[in-house]
């Protein structure tokens with residue numbers, strides 16, 4: 407693909423000083439936190455330094471100075487574009503995968519460490535068949551996947567065990583939550599026999615750490631091969647009531663590579679654990695919302711789905727949604743050359759005080775009463791034809807988990823920063839250091 411030239415394209419171009427501020431204040435802190443696998447010490451530092459607040463300030467100043475048209479950043483051999491209006495961000499997502507492909511250069515370098523055939527970094531006909539396969543298995547359009555009853559059972563069992571242990575010491579911390587979370591994920595994705603197969607998810611974690619340094623490290627083929635072998639063995643079992651069982655029934659083309667789709671699913675479930683744990687903190691600290699959540703009726707649990715969506719809106723797990731343009735595209739201000747990289751910085755849109763009266767508050771209702779839909783750049787799960795195909799499955803698993811936890815126990819947040827309904831919610835929120843006091847609500851059968 408031809409690289410964009412450095413000439414003026416009729417769109418506002420940032421000065422070198424402004425471009426450096428965007429790099430140092432927005433891109434670098436995001437990358438340093440670990441884009442593919444979050445790094446606990448970096449997350450703790452980011453929370454202390456309030457890096458997301460800083461990033462927001464940089465972008466807001468640019469919008470004040472230049473208006474809300476897209477801004478060009480020229481780097482040697484590359485052109486980056488920052489949309490600053492929700493309409494422009496929404497347009498780019500709507501026009502994916504063509505002319506704005508999700509298979510962007512940086513994403514490709516990172517994700518190919520562990521999922522070279524994943525749909526997110528596939529193009530053309532291969533992308534089409536892999537997307538269809540993902541939608542078929544994950545049942546993208548269905549609020550309730552057909553294995554929902556079995557999923558709920560697995561989630562309730564693991565939530566119960568998690569709480570039994572937490573109640574012994576009266577505390578729930580990230581390590582205990584995360585251990586139970588991965589048991590749920592492996593049971594839902596690979597089947598009950600995979601419950602304690604830590605090796606498979608540890609192998610994936612090793613590859614994801616390498617992926618953080620996308621270009622810097624060579625691919626570790628031995629680890630990838632061992633991971634794939636283990637995934638193939640789980641798929642071969644095709645356990646009923648797991649995604650592996652659904653994969654066995656799903657039509658596949660020669661280009662699909664079913665086993666090659668699984669690493670993305672497991673990787674993405676990590677984000678769902680992080681956002682559930684943060685949602686638990688929101689519910690522990692917001693009494694009125696907690697009461698509504700406890701009244702929520704299954705199996706759909708719409709209010710708890712709203713809570714989960716709020717957790718992702720407030721602290722997006724994909725802060726930078728990247729698209730590369732595959733041909734010249736027309737914008738109000740001029741032409742954007744093919745090969746440019748569009749950077750949609752989700753936290754900026756999700757907390758935009760100029761557009762959103764609820765910007766820094768926890769308001770699950772916006773996902774139920776149509777308010778969120780009025781803003782095309784509120785995109786916790788992305789949007790358009792490349793929107794997350796796992797959205798409904800994630801909301802099913804996470805809302806069920808939150809419901810199970812809230813029915814059985816009371817949670818008091820004991821770590822800092824404490825979330826306070828009377829204050830703006832912090833822009834960076836480290837899940838790893840989050841802790842709760844736990845007390846049982848009623849005796850379990």
Ligand code: HEM
Pocket residue numbers: 508525526527537540544670671672674675677678679681718723724727728785786787788791792793794795796797799800
């Ligand atoms: C809280 C949890 C999750 C969040 C917030 C989330 C969010 C997103 C976002 C923002 C994207 C777009 C990424 C981009 O364009 O660069 C995406 C893509 C994707 N997600 Fe998720 N996701 C989550 C969990 C999952 C899970 C559990 C699965 C599978 C079981 C999944 C499957 C996918 C796939 C296959 C894509 C690529 C779609 C495509 O390229 O067409 N996600 N997700």
